[in-house]
Amino acid sequence: MHHEEVFTDRNVSEHSAYYYVDIETYPTTGWDKFKQALKRAVRGELFVGLWVVMREMIKFDIHTVQYPKEKLPIGPRYRAVHKLLRLWESGYERCIGCGLCEKICISDCIRMDTRIDENSRKEVTEYSINLGRCIFCGYCAEVCPELAIVHGGRYENGSEQRAHFVIKDDMLTPLDLLKAGEQSEYPGFGAIIPGSDASVKKTPLAY
Amino acid sequence: MINFTINGQPVIASKGETILQAARKAGFYIPTMCYLEKTTPCASCRLCVVETDKTDGLILSCQTPPTEGLGVTINSERLEQERTNIMRLYDVNHPLECGVCDKSGACDLQNKTLEFGVSAQHFSAKEHHRTIEHWGLINYDPSLCILCEKCVHVCNEIIGDDAIELQFGGYKSAVIPKNSEVLDCTFCGECIAVCPVGALVSSEFQYSANAWELTQIPATCAHCSAGCSLTYEVRHTSNSIGAKAKIYRVTNNFEHTTLCGAGRFGFDFAVEGTKDEAELAKAVHAIQNATAIRFNSLITNEEAMILQGLKEKLGIKLYNEEARAYQSFMAAYASISGKTGFGGSLDAIVQSDGIIVLGGRIVTDNPAVRYAMTTAARHRGAKVVYMHPLEDEWLKNVVTQFVKYEVGTEEGVIAMLAKTLLSGADISEETKTFFDGLDEGYLCAESNVGDEEYTHIAKSFARAKRKTLIIGSDVLNHERASNIARLCAMIETYTEFSIVVVAGSVNTIGISLICDLDVDTFGGNVVGYNAAGDYTMGSIGDVMLKLPSLNSQEGTFVSINHQVLPTNVAVAFEGYTLNDIANALGLVSQHTIDYTEKLPVSKGFNGTSFDSLGNFYGALGEDNRGYILENIDVEANGILEEVEDLPEFNGTVVYRCNPVNQFNGYTARTKQLEKEATLRGSAQFAAAAKIGDGDKIRIEFPQGTQERIFELDSTLKGTIALVPAYDVGFGELNEQYRFEKVKIMRMGSES
Numbered sequence: 001m002h003h004e005e006v007f008t009d010r011n012v013s014e015h016s017a018y019y020y021v022d023i024e025t026y027p028t029t030g031w032d033k034f035k036q037a038l039k040r041a042v043r044g045e046l047f048v049g050l051w052v053v054m055r056e057m058i059k060f061d062i063h064t065v066q067y068p069k070e071k072l073p074i075g076p077r078y079r080a081v082h083k084l085l086r087l088w089e090s091g092y093e094r095c096i097g098c099g100l101c102e103k104i105c106i107s108d109c110i111r112m113d114t115r116i117d118e119n120s121r122k123e124v125t126e127y128s129i130n131l132g133r134c135i136f137c138g139y140c141a142e143v144c145p146e147l148a149i150v151h152g153g154r155y156e157n158g159s160e161q162r163a164h165f166v167i168k169d170d171m172l173t174p175l176d177l178l179k180a181g182e183q184s185e186y187p188g189f190g191a192i193i194p195g196s197d198a199s200v201k202k203t204p205l206a207y
Numbered sequence: 208m209i210n211f212t213i214n215g216q217p218v219i220a221s222k223g224e225t226i227l228q229a230a231r232k233a234g235f236y237i238p239t240m241c242y243l244e245k246t247t248p249c250a251s252c253r254l255c256v257v258e259t260d261k262t263d264g265l266i267l268s269c270q271t272p273p274t275e276g277l278g279v280t281i282n283s284e285r286l287e288q289e290r291t292n293i294m295r296l297y298d299v300n301h302p303l304e305c306g307v308c309d310k311s312g313a314c315d316l317q318n319k320t321l322e323f324g325v326s327a328q329h330f331s332a333k334e335h336h337r338t339i340e341h342w343g344l345i346n347y348d349p350s351l352c353i354l355c356e357k358c359v360h361v362c363n364e365i366i367g368d369d370a371i372e373l374q375f376g377g378y379k380s381a382v383i384p385k386n387s388e389v390l391d392c393t394f395c396g397e398c399i400a401v402c403p404v405g406a407l408v409s410s411e412f413q414y415s416a417n418a419w420e421l422t423q424i425p426a427t428c429a430h431c432s433a434g435c436s437l438t439y440e441v442r443h444t445s446n447s448i449g450a451k452a453k454i455y456r457v458t459n460n461f462e463h464t465t466l467c468g469a470g471r472f473g474f475d476f477a478v479e480g481t482k483d484e485a486e487l488a489k490a491v492h493a494i495q496n497a498t499a500i501r502f503n504s505l506i507t508n509e510e511a512m513i514l515q516g517l518k519e520k521l522g523i524k525l526y527n528e529e530a531r532a533y534q535s536f537m538a539a540y541a542s543i544s545g546k547t548g549f550g551g552s553l554d555a556i557v558q559s560d561g562i563i564v565l566g567g568r569i570v571t572d573n574p575a576v577r578y579a580m581t582t583a584a585r586h587r588g589a590k591v592v593y594m595h596p597l598e599d600e601w602l603k604n605v606v607t608q609f610v611k612y613e614v615g616t617e618e619g620v621i622a623m624l625a626k627t628l629l630s631g632a633d634i635s636e637e638t639k640t641f642f643d644g645l646d647e648g649y650l651c652a653e654s655n656v657g658d659e660e661y662t663h664i665a666k667s668f669a670r671a672k673r674k675t676l677i678i679g680s681d682v683l684n685h686e687r688a689s690n691i692a693r694l695c696a697m698i699e700t701y702t703e704f705s706i707v708v709v710a711g712s713v714n715t716i717g718i719s720l721i722c723d724l725d726v727d728t729f730g731g732n733v734v735g736y737n738a739a740g741d742y743t744m745g746s747i748g749d750v751m752l753k754l755p756s757l758n759s760q761e762g763t764f765v766s767i768n769h770q771v772l773p774t775n776v777a778v779a780f781e782g783y784t785l786n787d788i789a790n791a792l793g794l795v796s797q798h799t800i801d802y803t804e805k806l807p808v809s810k811g812f813n814g815t816s817f818d819s820l821g822n823f824y825g826a827l828g829e830d831n832r833g834y835i836l837e838n839i840d841v842e843a844n845g846i847l848e849e850v851e852d853l854p855e856f857n858g859t860v861v862y863r864c865n866p867v868n869q870f871n872g873y874t875a876r877t878k879q880l881e882k883e884a885t886l887r888g889s890a891q892f893a894a895a896a897k898i899g900d901g902d903k904i905r906i907e908f909p910q911g912t913q914e915r916i917f918e919l920d921s922t923l924k925g926t927i928a929l930v931p932a933y934d935v936g937f938g939e940l941n942e943q944y945r946f947e948k949v950k951i952m953r954m955g956s957e958s
Contacts, residue, residue: 096306096307097307098306098307098417099311099419102420103420111443111445113415113445114414114415115414115415116413116414116415120339120346121307122414123414126445145306146306201326203328204329204330204331205331
């Protein structure tokens with residue numbers, strides 16, 4: 001069956017919300033053009049605008065966002081530069097080095113090196129995301145089984161060197177911020193669905 | 208042939224085949240967890256259960272042969288239930304650390320768990336503390352172990368180390384080193400290969416890469432003449448700019464093949480090179496002015512072709528004493544047998560029920576031969592006679608009769624052995640007179656092998672059907688090698704014995720077929736390729752022009768199975784190759800592998816091009832690697848020479864013998880392999896030489912001196928010490944007779 005989508009009628013008519021604005025006719029002769037220019041200049045409309053600026057400046061009632069000192073709040077699920085989170089209690093890195101983000105990355109911009117550490121655990125020695133290539137699709141955050149790699153709100157990607165895009169330390173929550181409780185969980189792709197506790201199956205502990 | 212049915216469809220099994228094997232051949236799928244094609248069934252998983260119309264209970268298809276007319280059902284509700292329950296039990300308390308497990312998804316347990324849809328744990332058991340064991344190159348995590356026993360079976364039945372066993376203790380069961388606190392074995396790593404979960408892992412590889420990141424490159428091992436199949440697994444190294452890919456690990460098709468420790472852990476021997484035109488010009492100039500090129504046997508057939516081409520073009524000589532010894536041995540051999548090659552192979556050894564090993568330390572010379580012997584002994588109950596001046600502790604589980612002869616008396620021993628084995632054979636009058644004319648009393652007395660020992664061999668082999676005589680590389684460089692070869696050929700020609708000659712190095716056989724070798728005079732202006740020379744090039748030692756090592760080259764080898772085996776580039780090499788030098792010298796070919804199809808047909812090569820050579824095993828173990836050389840007929844006009852007076856080796860005698868997993872300059876520089884370079888001797892030897900454990904000593908060979916540490920080895924007996932050869936020069940064991948009279952002095956005592 002052919003389906004025809006019904007679009008909103010945007011034609012100007014009596015029934016629509018659209019109407020023609022009243023626009024003066026454009027001057028045609030040279031004299032008329034001169035008169036119009038003179039009228040606009042001499043009436044001093046420019047100063048009306050300048051006065052508004054002046055008045056607000058004096059009143060210090062400024063509504064502009066003072067970027068880069070000040071930034072607009074961004075949606076919590078916005079996918080900007082990645083963050084690597086730490087475990088709340090111990091402060092250890094959440095990343096277990098499973099390599100799933102590296103595998104799933106469709107622009108192939110994640111690289112990691114792992115090794116066995118002194119306690120026979122897997123340790124991540126190098127972790128980098130080439131943000132010059134990253135398309136911020138969010139697959140890495142979605143696939144991460146440990147909620148270790150997430151997207152943050154930092155969207156500035158300007159730098160003198162491409163290498164600056166890939167530094168692990170910039171992504172990892174600093175310990176002092178963690179202690180100050182500044183680390184925030186990410187509610188976007190890959191986050192735990194509300195109420196998921198209920199779906200966890202318990203292992204029988206009959207002994 | 209047995210006719211039976213699986214799920215109502217007719218299936219034919221050959222004699223001795225189990226239901227599982229017949230089902231797999233016919234394309235039916237029966238799940239297994241513990242089954243290994245090359246060992247006897249472990250029968251620990253019980254996943255392969257099937258129903259039959261002649262039994263009430265379920266039977267294990269892995270160890271039950273079908274009977275005529277049997278109706279087997281391999282899928283049913285009951286079987287599905289049974290198998291699912293087994294998987295549920297396997298999963299009880301199995302750590303849910305798949306994300307970091309070293310198996311990284313290449314896990315049988317994970318596959319089967321998903322296959323049977325086990326998504327929750329229905330049973331419980333109290334978990335107790337299990338500690339991760341560190342056994343050198345191998346780590347063992349008992350909490351991941353599913354006790355399938357594959358590792359134990361393979362260690363005992365195929366390798367012969369018998370180093371691990373299962374400690375029975377119900378839920379507390381674990382794999383433990385046998386009769387030892389720590390693992391004491393040859394570190395072949397086969398237990399790692401067969402482990403279906405992440406319980407037994409390589410300690411060096413563990414957690415360094417995920418299985419899916421590794422590019423698999425099928426190749427042939429570059430350490431000994433067995434030419435084992437292996438896969439180099441390669442991955443990028445790090446994020447840093449300019450970081451090159453490297454080999455992370457070596458795996459093998461463990462279901463059908465076996466790999467030794469050198470193959471598995473000794474993979475990081477690649478060299479780096481640059482395209483330095485000035486150095487290339489020097490090399491070209493050096494060859495133009497040289498009288499000879501000296502090389503060792505760590506080269507491919509194609510490179511051998513290039514060297515032969517250079518010889519023909521420039522009129523220079525080719526020196527390779529090790530391959531030349533083999534070449535002349537086989538020439539003498541062919542003069543009796545009428546065939547260019549010997550008739551045996553590794554597969555023939557596996558199928559044997561009687562094996563004689565003579566003149567070689569098989570365990571370290573050629574582990575693949577040892578594994579074949581172990582398999583024959585374990586699976587076929589083969590009688591194994593080991594004839595050598597030195598007993599080998601590693602072979603004690605396999606050898607049924609050890610015959611010790613005096614050093615240097617190989618000719619007499621083989622003559623007596625041939626006489627014993629040929630008695631009653633259909634031999635010519637001439638030969639009969641030759642054997643009747645042997646001075647038995649003298650030979651037995653000098654070689655110290657009694658008449659009764661030969662009689663015992665004859666008696667224990669009387670009922671054996673498939674027999675193999677393994678000739679070690681000691682005799683290749685014996686003064687009387689040609690006559691020994693003729694005697695060996697007599698045995699192969701006139702008895703049921705097939706013979707395997709254990710060639711010394713990776714491509715000794717290939718070189719002996721391709722190159723026309725000259726006698727090394729140790730003089731003149733010589734260019735060395737992986738060998739000593741006035742100008743040196745290659746991938747071993749401190750050479751002037753770097754050429755790619757064998758894991759950076761494509762080409763072919765000839766193994767002791769007379770199989771032409773392809774190998775591939777695992778690590779890129781940026782410098783020049785031998786072919787570039789040959790091109791500059793006017794021997795033009797675009798690629799080295801263009802020579803593969805030009806390998807001499809007259810020697811048994813069949814002209815297949817490199818790209819059409821397979822390098823894999825089929826699902827049922829069909830060998831699709833390269834091709835088998837044709838055994839060319841030659842004129843058999845050789846006659847046996849009189850056995851000469853047997854030499855005597857008195858005083859301090861050492862035996863050139865590499866430690867376990869060491870073969871050549873490649874293994875010597877790998878990271879993981881133990882580089883034990885001591886002179887090892889018994890307490891008796893130490894007393895005679897007046898040295899003690901840990902002493903720094905100087906050994907004076909006729910060719911030069913070596914400084915080493917002496918190590919007392921309690922497993923050795925007698926008055927012969929073992930001196931390694933892999934670490935000196937270019938690591939050739941077989942350039943001279945392996946036993947040598949030497950002078951040993953404790954350093955510091957002579958002043």
